[in-house]
Amino acid sequence: MGRKLLFDKAHIEGIRYYDVYRANGGYGSAEKALKSMTPEQVLDEVKKSGLRGRGGAGFPTGMKWSFIAKPEGVPRYLVCNADESEPGTFKDRYLMEFIPHLLIEGLLISSYTLGCNSCYIYIRGEYAWIPDILEQAIAEAKKNGWLGKNIQGTGFDLEIYVQRGAGAYICGEETALIESLEGKRGNPRIKPPFPAVKGLWDCPTVVNNVETLATVVPILRIGGDEYAKYGTGKSTGTKLISACGNINKPGVYEIEMNISVEEFIYSDEYCGGIANGKRLKACIPGGSSVPILPANLLLKTAKGEQRMMTYESLADGGFATGTMLGSGGFIVLDEDQCIVKNTLTFARFYHHESCGQCSPCREGTGWMKRVLHNIEHGKGKMSDIDLLWDIQRKIEGNTICPLGDAAAWPVAAAIRHFRDEFEWHVLHPDEATKRNYGLAHYADPLEIAAPAAV
Amino acid sequence: MFSEEKLNKVKEIIARYPQGKQKSALIPVLHLAQEEFGGWLSSETMDYVASLLQITSIEVYEVATFYSMFNLQPVGKHVFEVCQTGPCMLRGSDQIIDYIKKKLDIGVGETTKDGLFTLKTVECLGACGYAPMMQLGKHYREHLTPEKVDAIIEECRAKAN
Ligand SMILES: Cc1cc2nc3c(=O)[nH]c(=O)nc-3n(C[C@H](O)[C@H](O)[C@H](O)COP(=O)(O)O)c2cc1C
Ligand code: SF4
Ligand code: FES
Numbered sequence: 001m002g003r004k005l006l007f008d009k010a011h012i013e014g015i016r017y018y019d020v021y022r023a024n025g026g027y028g029s030a031e032k033a034l035k036s037m038t039p040e041q042v043l044d045e046v047k048k049s050g051l052r053g054r055g056g057a058g059f060p061t062g063m064k065w066s067f068i069a070k071p072e073g074v075p076r077y078l079v080c081n082a083d084e085s086e087p088g089t090f091k092d093r094y095l096m097e098f099i100p101h102l103l104i105e106g107l108l109i110s111s112y113t114l115g116c117n118s119c120y121i122y123i124r125g126e127y128a129w130i131p132d133i134l135e136q137a138i139a140e141a142k143k144n145g146w147l148g149k150n151i152q153g154t155g156f157d158l159e160i161y162v163q164r165g166a167g168a169y170i171c172g173e174e175t176a177l178i179e180s181l182e183g184k185r186g187n188p189r190i191k192p193p194f195p196a197v198k199g200l201w202d203c204p205t206v207v208n209n210v211e212t213l214a215t216v217v218p219i220l221r222i223g224g225d226e227y228a229k230y231g232t233g234k235s236t237g238t239k240l241i242s243a244c245g246n247i248n249k250p251g252v253y254e255i256e257m258n259i260s261v262e263e264f265i266y267s268d269e270y271c272g273g274i275a276n277g278k279r280l281k282a283c284i285p286g287g288s289s290v291p292i293l294p295a296n297l298l299l300k301t302a303k304g305e306q307r308m309m310t311y312e313s314l315a316d317g318g319f320a321t322g323t324m325l326g327s328g329g330f331i332v333l334d335e336d337q338c339i340v341k342n343t344l345t346f347a348r349f350y351h352h353e354s355c356g357q358c359s360p361c362r363e364g365t366g367w368m369k370r371v372l373h374n375i376e377h378g379k380g381k382m383s384d385i386d387l388l389w390d391i392q393r394k395i396e397g398n399t400i401c402p403l404g405d406a407a408a409w410p411v412a413a414a415i416r417h418f419r420d421e422f423e424w425h426v427l428h429p430d431e432a433t434k435r436n437y438g439l440a441h442y443a444d445p446l447e448i449a450a451p452a453a454v
Numbered sequence: 455m456f457s458e459e460k461l462n463k464v465k466e467i468i469a470r471y472p473q474g475k476q477k478s479a480l481i482p483v484l485h486l487a488q489e490e491f492g493g494w495l496s497s498e499t500m501d502y503v504a505s506l507l508q509i510t511s512i513e514v515y516e517v518a519t520f521y522s523m524f525n526l527q528p529v530g531k532h533v534f535e536v537c538q539t540g541p542c543m544l545r546g547s548d549q550i551i552d553y554i555k556k557k558l559d560i561g562v563g564e565t566t567k568d569g570l571f572t573l574k575t576v577e578c579l580g581a582c583g584y585a586p587m588m589q590l591g592k593h594y595r596e597h598l599t600p601e602k603v604d605a606i607i608e609e610c611r612a613k614a615n
Contacts (some may be wrong), residue, residue, distance in 0.1 A: 075472075087539045117490060125485070125523045126579045128592040161470040166481050166521035169577070183480035183513075185520040201475055243582055244541040250583035288578075295566035329582070331541050345540045349577045355520075 001269065003230065005218035005238050006211070007254040010099055016133070021101040026212040027146055029220035033109045034154045042113040046216060048224030051237035055081055055172075055209030056287065056327040061216075067196040068114055069204040070305035077205045078116040079181065080107060080213055082130075083165060087288035087349060088329025091240035092210035094252040096123070096130050099214075100137035106213040107160055108146060109220060114206055117157050121210075122177050125166040134162050169353035173401050176355065187355050188401035213239050231257035235310035239328055241270075245283075246334035248272035261285070261307045261314075262299050266333065278334040279443050282418075285314055286326020286360035288346045289406030291413030292339070293323050294442035311381040319413070326387050335439045339421050340432075343414040344372040350407035361404040364395040368411055375422060380428030385422050389415055418442070455502070460486060462507055476507050480517055483507065484524060493533070494525035522576070530565040530572035532610040535589040536598075538575045541582035550586045551575060553600050556608065570614055571607070 004010075012120045014020040021027075033042050047062030062328065068076060080103070084092045096103060103121075111119050123130060138160050141147045149157050163181060165171050171180045175189035178200050199205025219227045229235045235257040244250045247265065249272040255264065264270045265280065272279050280295040299307055302321035307313050333342060351365035368391050372382045392408035399405070415422060420440060425432040456464065464483055471478040483503055483531075484495065491499050500514045518524045536553060538547050551573075555561060558571050565572040581587045584596035595606060 060608045084580050085578065088541055088582050090582055091579045093580050104501070124580065125481075126589055155530035159470075163470075163478075164482060164485060166485065167523035167576075168521050180481065181478060182475070183477035183507075183517065185511075201472065236588055244585065250585075252583070284540075331544070331582070333544060337544055342540050342543070345538065345543050349539050352522075352577050 002254070002256045002259065003238070004254050005222075005227075005230070006095070006099075006102065006214060006240065015099055016097075016101075017139075018101060018137070021099075022144070024222075026101055027105055027218045030112075030146065032109045032221055034112055034152060034156060039113045039115060042109060042220065045219055045224035046113070049211065049219045049227040050224075050234060051215055051227070052234075052311065053209055054211035054215065054239065054328070056086065056289075058325065061208065061212055064196070064208075065114060065206060067194070068206055069197045070115070071204070075118065075203050076114055076116045077200045078107065078114055078118065079177065079200060079201055079205055079207045080121040080175075080210055081172060081174065081207050082121050082127075082210045083126075083169075083171040083176060083177060084210070085124055085172050086327045086329055087346065088244055088284065088331040089242055089327045090244075091242040091252050091286050091328060093127060093130065094242075095214055095240070096127075097133060100134050100227055101141065102214045102217055103134075103210055104137050104141050104146070104160065106216045108141075108151070108158060110206075110208070110213050111158050111217050112156055115435075116206075117159070119158065119160045120181060120200075121160065121162045122171070122181055123164055124171075124422075125164045128164070131162045131164055138162070155187075156199040168355075169349075169399075170355045170403060173403065176401070177207060178205065184357070187357050188403075190400055208239070209248060230278055230304065232308065232310050233312060235312060235325075237440065239309070239325070241309070241328040241330050243271050243330040243332070245330075245332035246275045246278065246337065247332045248275050255309055257308075257310045259309050260299075262311055264309055264330075271330075271332065274332065274334050276334070278336065279439060280332065281335045281337055281439055281442055282333045282339065283307075284323075284329075284331040284333075284410070286298060286324045287329035288331070289409055290324040290326040291322070291409055292333075292342075292417065293321075293413070294417050296442060297321050297417070298323075304390060319409070320416075323413070335443065336436055337378075338436045339414055339418040340372065340376045340425050343411060344376050345365050345370070346410045347372050349409070350403065354403060354407070358399040360395045360398045360403065361407065364391050365407045367391050368407070372411075375425050378425070378433045380422075380426045380429070382423070382426050384426070385415060385419065388437050456486075456490060456506075460490060460499075467506075477509050477513065479507055480509070480514065481521070484514070484518060488524060492528065494528050528565075531570050532573060532590065532613060533572045534606075535574045535576045535579075537577065537579050537581070537585070537587055537589075539578040539582075541578070542585040542587060545585040547586040550588075550598050550600075550603065553603055557603065570610065 051061045052058040171186040176186040180186045195205040301316045347369040351369045356362045392411045396408040421437045467479045468476045504511045504514045586598045587596040
């Protein structure tokens, strides 16, 4: 069994409630931080832990916190990003639903460190039942002196509020989230200024993912140095992976970042192998925006090394032969799945979710969707494949926020690795609407194709 | 018009923000209004929300039209919002959508003649591991099969009687 730091107590009955959480050591880290450490000392532990943001970008959390501006007399805010809308990702939901106090405790320690007295949890609107769970946990914490005024007699004050969104993936982007919290459309802001300087209501603001903030609790419990001993290299600690698609055991798993992708997919401790005895065709390991990899490149890097569940190993080979850990939304495709159709659903998703501010994103996502739709429905031309490539190239890097890139990468990777499947759709439209292309050479882990020039 | 109780709720929401930042309450209050006033936001409702928050009507329209959870037209009593994004598609969401269409004899975006059901397709709802799935009111219905869909339809009909 892999070691657990977030889910170590998840199996305890009633852990959702304060009394059980507290009886099992809950709020011990907060007590330690608030009563015996200065904010600088807590920040030091977080820096030493090597914790990287769990929302997708993997930016070092300690460094991000040290950037927050501290002008005299201006409030600072901590915003917890619970928008969780990247297809394939459903880990934060699990944390909030089943161990809400872990998040509340993490918010308390983090707010203390940053010097924030108000904290907002921005949760996607569709998770409509979870605010009740969080608000109950907040009320319990308050009743027991962990929130409100003069917390545990330390003189520190904190209020936590839950705010629901209303259906917009883009509000997961931190500046769009801030706009939404201000009661506006979720249009991302041009950076700089960064939220650390000018965020919510123009005040210094830190936005962090749910899992990132919850992880502060075990870091304080065992210490930053000890935390950094978990995992591999710069991928310290554990990571929540939400696994879905054609596997035997979809669900949310906490892994230590020292296991191989192969172990994650095939061992009974995690995904339990491909469903219905089928073979693995491809995988998108970090949420819909990261590049899809065929089975051969997924299990082994282009250098022939075993691919590990770490930030570095998944990114090995760059976009030519690698991918990213992203948000940990692990999507598995079996041999019967169609890459064109899968790519089409994501193109439709990004088109639907584009806020419309930048023309390359607004127009490009719609165009890619239409071209993919034609190919999928047997009306594609050979030139459409190059057209798709061209459109995604023109979106990438030419937009205000990274949603443009997020829309471009899945299309680029699908063409890069599965071009023959796209061509087969164009050349055999009748057949392609009836059956799937299957595996071709994608699934043989021993035959690593030489990286194609990109 | 909101009841006394809901008006208090609105006050409580506004109190979460600093003085003068009551516009931040807009999305939560629109949710409340949609729940209260028949599952959708008419222009009268939006104007009312604007007056409550002391902002202009256009500020409310801007927001209401941006977010997909706000209905700007009447919907059926029970709205089936079936997810169709990649992970759900891989586990058969297309077949579920087709089944519901046949069963209720409506297309996507349509409402049954009796006004009971509306079918919508939506994008990833963060339940990919429990696919296929749909949102029904406040909750998710997961691991959908034709049999489960039948049972849900029956359940909704029973509630209507
Ligand atoms: C289009 C888009 C969607 C995003 N969605 C989310 C999300 O749902 N949850 C999240 O935590 N971060 C999301 N992010 C990343 C946030 O902008 C931000 O980097 C993150 O919340 C920082 O937290 P972390 O450092 O703890 O990871 C998204 C970014 C983009 C560009
Ligand atoms: S890249 Fe797309 S989502 Fe991001 S700001 Fe531009 S139009 Fe909006
Ligand atoms: S793809 Fe349907 S819930 Fe995520």
